[in-house]
Amino acid sequence: MDIHEYQAKEILAGFGVTVPQGALAYSPEQAAYRAREMGGSRWIVKAQVHAGGRGKAGGVKLCDSDHEIVTACEDMFGRKLVTHQTGPAGKGIYRVYVEAAVPFEREIYLGFVLDRSLQRVMIVASAEGGMEIEEISAQRPESIVRSTVEPAVGLQEFQAREIAFALGIPPALTQAMVRTLLGCYAAFRDLDATMVEINPLVITSDNRIMALDAKMTFDSNALFRHPQISELRDKSQEDPRESRAADRGLNYIGLDGNIGCIVNGAGLAMATMDTIKLAGGEPANFLDIGGGATPERVAKAFRLVMSDSNVQAILVNIFAGINRCDWVAEGVVQALTQNPVEVPVVVRLAGTNVDEGLRILAKSGLPIIRATTLMEAAERAVTAWRNDQAQNTNVRAI
Incomplete structure (x- = not known):
């Protein structure tokens, strides 16, 4: 789970990292008021989106007056910020x-x-800040400093000092850099983060170490331990399909193809996507319904996949171990009976209760295309999609 810059800065400040004074705003007028509250003569207005590269895309503006703040905000609010991420x-x-x-x-x-x-926390640092780490790695690989943290003891002060020395931090600021490194590591460890990034971390004109930007990503499987972090989730920044799936306990990632996938097991789901591509198609999603898929869960998966308007065929691929093919078959029949779909549906079942599952599909009378192997299922899904598209094209032509 990603969070916004202002949220990451608030968290890191609680762990002893120095951050600039700032405030959140939901309108141009409120932004100008926040600037007046802070005082000063120059401010930076930053769009809060879950993506890097905001500055190049017009999502970061330096302002010298209330009027410039309002103008910058009016240009930002309500529009889509497009970056390389x-x-x-x-x-x-x-x-x-x-x-x-x-x-x-x-x-x-x-x-x-x-x-x-x-299986360790890796600290990556560079004296060439202000650029994406990919650019730094490509242009100045020799500037990158790496240090691995031993989990049994955590980040030690001597390691932090070594990183500070390698970055050329002035001696007077070495201890401040050590505090920043230890604070970031403590936040990473205590909150089950998977990434903490400060870019840039700066040495200010008045000789302080300060985080001008910050990003944090958290392990979604550990959020039950951190309700205060879970509350920071911003669904407006997520793919609505993935958000709906997460709320229903399904593992879903939206893609750009047109063949929807309903599979049990992450490894089998990835193999299914690869096989669809091998057969000449493009998967529309990664969807793992899990090991204990009830008919209701399968029906939810169908509704989720069909909520993507790009889906023009569906491939159900189940290898049942803990799961049962008859449950999956009941879920497929339930989903197609309650919410009929106008795209081809291919089902491949194998494993526990496969004969009963196939009997349920056959007895339903629904136009379900059955397959025995994964390759056969992928080929039939791609063929059915192409035939369906050709038929629709002919109908429009008539």
Whole structure:
């Protein structure tokens, strides 16, 4: 789960990280009022969206007056911000963060990520801040500093000092850098984060270490331990299909294809998507209905997949172990009976109670295309989609 910049800064400030003074606003007038409350002569208005690259896309504006703040906000509110991380659909701007402008001398990149290959927290830092880490890695790979945290003891002060030395932090600010590193690590560890990124972390003109931007991502499976973090979720920044799926306990990721997938098991779901592509089609989603799929759960999955207007065929691929093919078959029949679909449906069942599942499908009288193997199911789904499209084209031509 991602959160907004202002939320990440509030969290990190609670762990001892220094951040600029700022306030949230939901309208241009409120943004100007927030700036007057803070005082000063220069402010930065930042669109609050779950994406990087906001500055290049016009989502960050430096303002010198109330009028400039209002103008900047009027340009932001209600529009879609499109960056290299949002895709062409962009993300809506519904709130902005007004922050006091801070003069600085140096920019630094600082990130804490989970290195799954090492099963350790990895600290990645660079003296070349202000750029995306991908750009830094490509242009100045020698500037990147890496340090692995031993989970049994956590981040130690000597490690933090070594990172500060490697980044060329002035001796007078070494201890402040150490506090920042330890604070970020504590937030990462205590809140079950999967990423903490500060870009840029700056040395200000008055000799302070300060986080000018911040991002945090959390392990969704651990949110039950952190209700205060769970409350920070902003559904307006999520794919509505994925949001609906999460609320119903389904693992769903929307894609750009047109063949909807309903599968049990993440590995089988990925193999199904690969096989669809091998057969010449494009998957519309990743959907894992889990190991104990009841008929009601399968019916929910059908409704979710069909909520995507791009779906022009559906492939159900179930290998039942803990699950049961007859449950899945009942769910398919229930879904298609209650909410008939106008696209081809291909079902491949294997495993526990497969004969009973196939009997239920056959007895239903519904136009379900059955398949025995995954490759056969994918080929039939792609063929049925193409035939359906050709038929629709002919009807429109007539």
